[in-house]
Amino acid sequence: MPQLLYLYGIFPAPGPQDLEVQGLDQQPIHTHIIDEFVFLYSVAQQERYLASRKNLLGHERVLEAAMKVGYRTLLPLQFGLIIETWDRVIKELITPRGDALKRLFAKLEGRREVSVKLLWGPDAELNQLMEEDAGLRAERDRLEGQQLSMDQIVDIGQAIETAMTERKDDVINAFRQRLNALAIEVLENDPLTDAMIYNTAYLIPWEDEVKFSQAIEELDEQFEDRLRIRYNNFTAPYNFAQLDQLS
Known part of the structure; x- marks a missing residue:
């Protein structure tokens, strides 16, 4: 052999x-x-x-x-x-x-790949949503203890889902606005878990990693304890070394 x-x-x-x-x-x-x-x-x-x-x-x-x-x-x-x-x-x-x-x-x-993965606690986010959204909280309290119809269940469920999606989008857009401008290319991948809301690779100039890392730290401070940020600043460029990406 x-x-x-x-x-x-x-x-x-x-x-x-x-x-x-x-x-x-x-x-x-x-x-x-x-x-x-x-x-x-x-x-x-x-x-x-x-x-x-x-x-x-x-x-x-x-x-x-x-x-x-x-x-x-x-x-x-x-x-x-x-x-x-x-x-x-x-x-x-x-x-x-x-x-x-x-x-x-x-x-x-002269370029390097870095990646950012964002994770949040869905239950904690939902609780915070209810604390901050007086309208949703009042509707939930009004329905509590009642025998709900299917339409009522669907309506309150859709309202909560929409509000949670908006919260997630606000977080993601903050990262996009802050980080995308620092990158030569950006590739957004599918989340890997239910708790992961953002999974993105960036191609940046090698010497700009310090600047990129500082931006990550500022975003971490902005969102305090709402997020867990997994930042990998040293990895082989798997996302940007794809032959099928070339024309």
Whole structure:
């Protein structure tokens, strides 16, 4: 059986050298050059890797190690990509998409991806809504203890849902107005949980992260304890290194 290789990412030549990090299954990291592209890989010890937390973090750790020593322009590859021969890479990627890969390198040069995820407590927000909205509170109190018709249930439910949506939109728009202007590109993703109301990646100039981080802190202060903000300022550019985003 031929030796299997696990791929992590692609860099413009000359690429990372002698990274002090181990890959999956504690394997040494190597580089392989094809034309102007440098592939980061290790020898795979399995035919298929489960997308466990340990393996996902191991994949990401290799790319972050390269970024930390200065190799910041990279195209991260999808987790679990295993090949038997480099001929496959040439045939399926380099030959048909080499120019597109170079355009992605140019797009990402001097730029970094950061991400913001916003989470709130739906129950706490609902309680705060009722405290602040006298009309809704009065309607709820008026109906309390009564045998409600289906129309009444629907009406009060829709009114609460509309008001909650407006509160959520106010929060999201505040982040959009403050952060989008600092970014070169913005990509809004679907929320990952019911408590998550915003899940967005930003492509920003590398040196502007301090300014972006300060804006996050100001927004955190603005909304006090209403939100939990997950801000990741150091990650491989998965959202902005997509070949299908290029024309």
